[in-house]
Amino acid sequence: MTTSAPAARGERDGRADGAAPARPAVLTMQQAINRALAEALAEDPRTLVFGEDVGRLGGVFRVTDGLQRRFGEDRVFDTPLAESGIVGLAVGLAMNGWRPVPELQFDGFAYPAVDQIVNQVARMHYRTRGAAPMPVTLRVPSFGGIRAPEHHGESLEALFAHVPGLKVCAPSSPAEAHQLLLQSVRADDPVVYLEPKARYWERGPVPDDGPAPPVGTSRVVRPGRHATLVAWGAMVHRCLQVARLAAEDGVELEVVDLRWLKPIDADGLAASVARTRRAVVVHEAPLTAGLGAEVAALVQERAFRSLAAPVQRVTGFDVPYPAGPLEPKYLPTVDRVLLAVQRVLEF
Amino acid sequence: MPVPDRTVAEVLDPAVPDPIDLGGLPTDLLVDCYRHMLTARLLDAEAVALQRQGVFPAYVSLLGQEAAQVGSAAALDRGTDFVFPTYREMAVALAFGVDMVGYLASHRALWHGGYYDPVRSRFGAVNAVVGGPVPHAVGWALGERLRGGPGCAIAYFGDGASSEGDVHEAMNMAGVFRTPVVFFCQNNQWALSVPNHRQIAGGSVAARAAGYGMPGVVVDGNDVAAVYRATREALDRARSGGGPTLVEARTYRLAPHSTSDDAGRYRDAEEERYWRGRDPLPRLAHALRSAGLVGPDFFEAAERDARGRVTRIREGVASAPEPPGTDMFDHVFREPTPELLRQRAAWCEEERP
Numbered sequence: 231m232t233t234s235a236p237a238a239r240g241e242r243d244g245r246a247d248g249a250a251p252a253r254p255a256v257l258t259m260q261q262a263i264n265r266a267l268a269e270a271l272a273e274d275p276r277t278l279v280f281g282e283d284v285g286r287l288g289g290v291f292r293v294t295d296g297l298q299r300r301f302g303e304d305r306v307f308d309t310p311l312a313e314s315g316i317v318g319l320a321v322g323l324a325m326n327g328w329r330p331v332p333e334l335q336f337d338g339f340a341y342p343a344v345d346q347i348v349n350q351v352a353r354m355h356y357r358t359r360g361a362a363p364m365p366v367t368l369r370v371p372s373f374g375g376i377r378a379p380e381h382h383g384e385s386l387e388a389l390f391a392h393v394p395g396l397k398v399c400a401p402s403s404p405a406e407a408h409q410l411l412l413q414s415v416r417a418d419d420p421v422v423y424l425e426p427k428a429r430y431w432e433r434g435p436v437p438d439d440g441p442a443p444p445v446g447t448s449r450v451v452r453p454g455r456h457a458t459l460v461a462w463g464a465m466v467h468r469c470l471q472v473a474r475l476a477a478e479d480g481v482e483l484e485v486v487d488l489r490w491l492k493p494i495d496a497d498g499l500a501a502s503v504a505r506t507r508r509a510v511v512v513h514e515a516p517l518t519a520g521l522g523a524e525v526a527a528l529v530q531e532r533a534f535r536s537l538a539a540p541v542q543r544v545t546g547f548d549v550p551y552p553a554g555p556l557e558p559k560y561l562p563t564v565d566r567v568l569l570a571v572q573r574v575l576e577f
Numbered sequence: 578m579p580v581p582d583r584t585v586a587e588v589l590d591p592a593v594p595d596p597i598d599l600g601g602l603p604t605d606l607l608v609d610c611y612r613h614m615l616t617a618r619l620l621d622a623e624a625v626a627l628q629r630q631g632v633f634p635a636y637v638s639l640l641g642q643e644a645a646q647v648g649s650a651a652a653l654d655r656g657t658d659f660v661f662p663t664y665r666e667m668a669v670a671l672a673f674g675v676d677m678v679g680y681l682a683s684h685r686a687l688w689h690g691g692y693y694d695p696v697r698s699r700f701g702a703v704n705a706v707v708g709g710p711v712p713h714a715v716g717w718a719l720g721e722r723l724r725g726g727p728g729c730a731i732a733y734f735g736d737g738a739s740s741e742g743d744v745h746e747a748m749n750m751a752g753v754f755r756t757p758v759v760f761f762c763q764n765n766q767w768a769l770s771v772p773n774h775r776q777i778a779g780g781s782v783a784a785r786a787a788g789y790g791m792p793g794v795v796v797d798g799n800d801v802a803a804v805y806r807a808t809r810e811a812l813d814r815a816r817s818g819g820g821p822t823l824v825e826a827r828t829y830r831l832a833p834h835s836t837s838d839d840a841g842r843y844r845d846a847e848e849e850r851y852w853r854g855r856d857p858l859p860r861l862a863h864a865l866r867s868a869g870l871v872g873p874d875f876f877e878a879a880e881r882d883a884r885g886r887v888t889r890i891r892e893g894v895a896s897a898p899e900p901p902g903t904d905m906f907d908h909v910f911r912e913p914t915p916e917l918l919r920q921r922a923a924w925c926e927e928e929r930p
């Protein structure tokens with residue numbers, strides 16, 4: 231994480247042409263995704279962006295702001311309000327050679343499209359023995375933390391990661407959001423791209439498009455030697471808060487941003503745990519059958535002898551995301567993560 | 578494998594009700610339709626037999642729907658159009674020129690989508706989600722319009738499927754976007770055990786078109802000429818920028834829903850007898866003969882050809898190779914995940930003798 235951010239600028243004004251390398255633009259995550267979408271639309275004429283209110287309005291979170299004006303109504307368009315139809319449209323477009331980037335407006339409204347996602351998008355390549363690839367990037371504003379109405383804050387990653395044929399990622403910062411989106415749209419497999427809406431307005435440096443680590447690579451966002459915190463999306467930020475606090479007591483926590491929830495970077499997890507011997511996985515979704523279980527299983531399979539304590543899970547509870555004042559109590563708090571850290575350290 | 582010898586008798590039965598009007602259609606087209614319908618009829622019976630012999634785990638017969646399927650397929654342009662089928666469109670596949678061994682590989686359960694290439698065949702993979710492929714047709718058609726291509730999509734679906742949300746979402750989107758797509762509903766009166774009147778409010782499937790801003794047409798689905806004309810008109814409209822059409826072909830599923838079904842539990846023999854009297858095959862044969870479009874030897878020669886073709890397809894599908902086990906890993910992704918590769922390697926290791 232860069233500590234000294236350059237002065238905030240709304241949009242990056244092109245590459246520097248001089249000898250000195252340009253300082254990366256500072257963008258919000260929502261602007262970073264917008265920029266990645268614009269780059270994807272510009273670099274491949276087969277890319278299409280569509281969904282509910284993404285055209286003229288620019289999306290309810292303004293992630294697609296200005297794209298229709300710039301790329302036209304054929305490339306960026308509003309659809310009727312029909313999630314299953316939107317995803318079904320993407321399947322047919324892909325079968326006709328396009329590279330669709332549909333948006334589902336909110337996570338909770340991905341459920342009406344689950345049949346098309348699971349039975350069609352994820353399986354068409356398989357069903358057709360590779361004849362009909364599905365280069366579909368499904369953008370889903372996701373996760374909690376904005377005190378939204380019911381169904382406007384959900385964690386779907388375990389659901390989608392469980393589905394054969396889908397890849398799943400979730401960025402934690404503007405730079406990650408930009409890079410992961412470009413990587414997703416360039417992939418020939420379907421990717422569910424989960425945007426942590428609580429972080430949409432976070433600013434950060436966004437380097438220009440360039441070589442990216444392979445799909446399925448995690449990133450150590452803060453090195454440490456006493457325990458590893460594993461997270462994705464907005465919980466990476468939460469874990470960094472915890473790590474800073476722990477450092478005041480001399481506990482050095484390593485924070486791993488998983489980035490890809492399928493494929494999961496099992497080697498990266500094992501390498502981190504080999505260094506720290508302890509792991510705590512943190513996610514917003516309910517505990518039972520959440521991805522924390524997958525992380526814990528991978529760690530004990532790959533790094534059993536390194537482990538000095540059982541892997542701890544700090545997660546949402548096995549309840550629906552609660553409303554307003556209860557949501558911060560539902561989401562993993564700094565205190566709950568610190569307690570888990572204490573448990574693995576004192577085991 | 579003996580095939581029930583009903584065909585010839587039916588074909589030559591002069592007392593056929595409901596004459597059909599061939600007026601204006603080229604003889605070649607009608608003769609081709611007859612050949613495809615007859616081949617489909619025989620191949621369908623063969624497929625049922627293959628199920629009885631344990632070669633197919635199950636099969637869904639299209640018996641009685643040959644005119645709806647062949648007539649609509651005959652209206653399509655094989656070079657530009659794209660078919661989105663369900664699981665019952667064997668005769669569409671046949672008339673559209675799909676590799677039938679590859680198609681029936683799906684029913685032999687060698688691979689769910691069969692062995693044919695759906696993109697090159699311009700005939701989507703067999704799809705068992707009722708209503709599921711209908712929005713794909715709209716997406717394909719939208720994509721075709723965006724790149725200025727000449728093609729149309731056609732989505733086949735049943736009367737039962739017409740109740741699915743996906744079909745309604747798809748029709749509305751097609752109406753809004755005015756995509757070049759034909760919604761072709763084969764109303765075969767039954768959705769498994771549920772009859773039309775428990776399925777469709779509003780009188781007909783076609784009536785729904787009005788709500789989606791497109792023409793809705795009801796056609797006698799057992800009259801191949803009428804089906805051809807209605808589909809052709811819908812395709813012409815779509816191709817010239819006139820947007821989608823919903824065609825409802827009224828037909829009848831003469832067989833049980835599938836080889837696993839017992840239709841006697843929910844419908845009576847009287848109804849089946851009524852529809853057998855409207856069998857599309859003898860209706861076409863009768864019309865061809867009475868219009869003097871075919872010579873006296875035509876029917877026997879056509880049946881000989883059809884039987885020869887069916888035999889070759891049956892032998893091909895019965896002897897088609899099983900896919901290697903590694904196929905189950907190799908088609909999941911374009912770029913397989915490390916975990917999947919690990920599972921594949923472990924499986925290969927375990928399988929090694």
Ligand SMILES: Cc1ncc(C[n+]2csc(CCOP(=O)(O)OP(=O)(O)O)c2C)c(N)n1
Nearest residue numbers: 665705706707735736737738765767768769
């Ligand atoms: C979404 C879905 N629901 C249920 C089924 C089980 N099912 C398969 S076919 C069928 C009846 C379909 O009737 P219809 O659409 O009229 O087509 P037909 O079988 O008559 O050709 C049912 C209920 C299914 N395959 N898919």
Ligand SMILES: [Mg+2]
Nearest residue numbers: 735736767768
């Ligand atoms: Mg039916």
